[in-house]
Amino acid sequence: MATNDPIVKKDFAEALQSVPKPVLYLVLFLFAGLPLFFPVKLPNKPIDASIDCFAQLMSLPEGSKVLIASDWTNSTRGESMGQMEALLRILMRKKIKFVVYTVADPQAPEVARFTIRKVAAEEAKAGGYGYKPFQDYLVLGYYPNAEGTTTAINNKFLSICEGKKDYPEDSPPMDVLRSPVLQGVKSVADFKDLVLVTASSTNTVVIERVTKVPLIFMVTGVMVPENTTYYASGQLKGLCGGVKGVYDLETLMEYGLNVDGPHKITSDKYSEVIPGFPGKQNEGKGTAYYPSLHFALFLLIIAVVAGNVGMILAKRRAG
Numbered sequence: 001m002a003t004n005d006p007i008v009k010k011d012f013a014e015a016l017q018s019v020p021k022p023v024l025y026l027v028l029f030l031f032a033g034l035p036l037f038f039p040v041k042l043p044n045k046p047i048d049a050s051i052d053c054f055a056q057l058m059s060l061p062e063g064s065k066v067l068i069a070s071d072w073t074n075s076t077r078g079e080s081m082g083q084m085e086a087l088l089r090i091l092m093r094k095k096i097k098f099v100v101y102t103v104a105d106p107q108a109p110e111v112a113r114f115t116i117r118k119v120a121a122e123e124a125k126a127g128g129y130g131y132k133p134f135q136d137y138l139v140l141g142y143y144p145n146a147e148g149t150t151t152a153i154n155n156k157f158l159s160i161c162e163g164k165k166d167y168p169e170d171s172p173p174m175d176v177l178r179s180p181v182l183q184g185v186k187s188v189a190d191f192k193d194l195v196l197v198t199a200s201s202t203n204t205v206v207i208e209r210v211t212k213v214p215l216i217f218m219v220t221g222v223m224v225p226e227n228t229t230y231y232a233s234g235q236l237k238g239l240c241g242g243v244k245g246v247y248d249l250e251t252l253m254e255y256g257l258n259v260d261g262p263h264k265i266t267s268d269k270y271s272e273v274i275p276g277f278p279g280k281q282n283e284g285k286g287t288a289y290y291p292s293l294h295f296a297l298f299l300l301i302i303a304v305v306a307g308n309v310g311m312i313l314a315k316r317r318a319g
Contacts, residue, residue, distance in 0.1 A: 050248030053238025071104030082246035082285030103146035134168035246286030
């Protein structure tokens with residue numbers, strides 16, 4: 001039915017408070033997505049927690065061994081996968097053997113395997129040492145009892161390896177105790193570090209139960225405040241938190257610490273020079289997602305300011 005009602009135009013105050021949701025989603029998509037297609041290199045100053053994480057990993061002698069608790073899945077790949085990739089690049093370039101286990105999610109071991117294979121292939125293609133399963137690393141799989149398994153790791157590490165099998169290249173599954181990775185390992189203390197990459201509460205399980213090996217935590221952004229307490233108390237040798245932590249590691253991998261140059265990074269805690277890996281593939285998800293995070297936060301600030309300005313103008317008009 002036709003109507004003669006006049007079209008009511010919104011004034012500026014109402015317009016600011018009633019932007020259609022599809023428009024907001026489109027703007028958010030553009031702000032967060034464009035930096036991924038048109039890379040923006042933001043300046044960066046790594047924080048002390050990230051520098052400690054980098055320095056601890058770079059201090060590992062070639063041929064030493066590291067235990068990795070991979071407690072994340074694809075739901076946090078934006079942060080956790082970036083942390084895992086940076087960790088693996090450092091370990092592989094320094095020829096460190098490692099053992100991976102998980103107590104958080106049955107999907108986590110396969111996600112870890114995929115990430116290890118991806119990074120290993122990229123490093124081999126770039127001329128690095130080609131890491132092979134069973135020979136250079138082990139994936140022990142999923143353990144459903146987080147508390148009991150972590151206690152066993154600290155008290156009698158080899159007990160969690162009994163009966164476990166892993167997959168050498170072009171071979172049937174073999175007992176992990178026959179792997180070169182575990183040769184000479186009697187206790188968790190034989191590992192140089194335990195690195196926990198987590199998006200769940202397994203950080204508290206580890207911090208409460210593991211005492212015989214230095215700890216490094218790599219956690220999601222929302223977990224940074226609680227884990228900063230552990231780092232500040234000296235319980236952690238390093239802490240990589242969220243996208244910022246990933247970007248810090250990638251920056252340090254490119255420029256090193258106390259290395260002279262236009263991008264020299266210094267720290268009051270370290271006087272020695274710790275070279276990075278200049279010229280290698282150091283940029284990853286941190287470099288890609290850090291600008292997107294800033295663009296999204298900028299949009300959030302603009303939206304909050306616009307909404308409040310509209311509300312103030314509306315109140316003034318009504319008054």
